[in-house]
Amino acid sequence: MPDEDLSAALRASLEEEQRTLLAQLGEIQSDTDEGQGFDDNFADSGQVAAEQGEVRVVATTLQEQLDDVEHALVRLDEGTYGTCETCRQPIVAARLEAMPATRFCIEHAGA
Numbered sequence: 001m002p003d004e005d006l007s008a009a010l011r012a013s014l015e016e017e018q019r020t021l022l023a024q025l026g027e028i029q030s031d032t033d034e035g036q037g038f039d040d041n042f043a044d045s046g047q048v049a050a051e052q053g054e055v056r057v058v059a060t061t062l063q064e065q066l067d068d069v070e071h072a073l074v075r076l077d078e079g080t081y082g083t084c085e086t087c088r089q090p091i092v093a094a095r096l097e098a099m100p101a102t103r104f105c106i107e108h109a110g111a
């Protein structure tokens, strides 16, 4: 568990990231809603489908990032934040500062 000052700073950046992600997801959602009904007269509906597919990929990525951020906030509350979920060892502070929502130490990242 990182010290109190670092925890407060990490919580602040996680909450900011959460707000940003929610805003981006909200924007994508409204874009998608506006786009509905376009298909009928659109010359290249294949392109529309491709763009909608891209939007879905972006939305999924944002949602995954949001899940990680919210998971990190829960762990901060529980006092289990800052340890690797694979080996249970503390994650170095520099890594937490760079990636506050990370669940893993450098060795187990990308698993």
Ligand SMILES: [Zn+2]
Pocket: 084, 085, 086, 087, 088, 089, 104, 105, 106, 107, 108
């Ligand atoms: Zn680890």
